[in-house]
Amino acid sequence: MNKLSPEDEKAILQSTPKGTFAILVIYALVFGVAWLALYFGRFMAHGPVN
Amino acid sequence: MHVDPLEKIWIVIAGLLTAMMLGAIFYTALAGNIHPPSNVEVIDSTALHLTEEFAEDNLGVRENPDGSVTVTMVATRYGFYPQHVEIPAHTPVTFRFATPDVLHGLHIPNTNVDVMVIPGYVSEVNTVLQITGSFPLYCNEYCGIGHHEMWSRVTIVPPRGWPRDDART
Numbered sequence: 001m002n003k004l005s006p007e008d009e010k011a012i013l014q015s016t017p018k019g020t021f022a023i024l025v026i027y028a029l030v031f032g033v034a035w036l037a038l039y040f041g042r043f044m045a046h047g048p049v050n
Numbered sequence: 051m052h053v054d055p056l057e058k059i060w061i062v063i064a065g066l067l068t069a070m071m072l073g074a075i076f077y078t079a080l081a082g083n084i085h086p087p088s089n090v091e092v093i094d095s096t097a098l099h100l101t102e103e104f105a106e107d108n109l110g111v112r113e114n115p116d117g118s119v120t121v122t123m124v125a126t127r128y129g130f131y132p133q134h135v136e137i138p139a140h141t142p143v144t145f146r147f148a149t150p151d152v153l154h155g156l157h158i159p160n161t162n163v164d165v166m167v168i169p170g171y172v173s174e175v176n177t178v179l180q181i182t183g184s185f186p187l188y189c190n191e192y193c194g195i196g197h198h199e200m201w202s203r204v205t206i207v208p209p210r211g212w213p214r215d216d217a218r219t
Contacts, residue, residue, distance in 0.1 A: 016056055017056065020056055021059065024056070024059060024063060025063075028063045028066075028067060031067060032067055032070060035067075035070075035071060039071075039074055039075075040074075043162065044078065044084075046160065046162040046180060046181075047162060047177050047179055048082055048084050048162075048176075048177060048178055049084060049087070049162035049163065049175060049176070049177045050083055050084060050085050050086075050087060050088075050175075050176050050177075
């Protein structure tokens, strides 16, 4: 395993974690698409109600 | 105050998701006239059988002059009356429910018909049913020891097959 220099280690610790960012984006996309599918694909498809 | 860049991103994403959901709900509410049933109409529950609309002989499905359909039903421990109704699909339908006893709930699976039936009030739901088939219409508010047996049947038929000659009202 390569030894990181103190500068590299500091840069990594201060940067935004890319994996976490990817999880946020994937979660948001899945949530948004699932919500739209349920709302328009199921609820609205059942017909208007009032 | 320090906010981590990831948290800022998540705040923006959550805000966008909320805006998308509220936007879709407001749009369909305004453009499609879709909102929770909100009819307020009082009725004397103790004399339900003496009213013209909810008297036993007048319950069921009625075709209106404009082609729409009105379904009048009574929810009582432990059943819905009449116990079977046949309704056309793709036709404006008004469900009107009343109860002579306690609180009931009413739901027809695969439709958006879902309403509480409260003593002293007439519950009204307007909809256009999009599917055909036979579905249970069941109570979804605990109303007593026989609650689990409280259900009826709704048959939704294509508009051309309705009303059957023997079911014409």
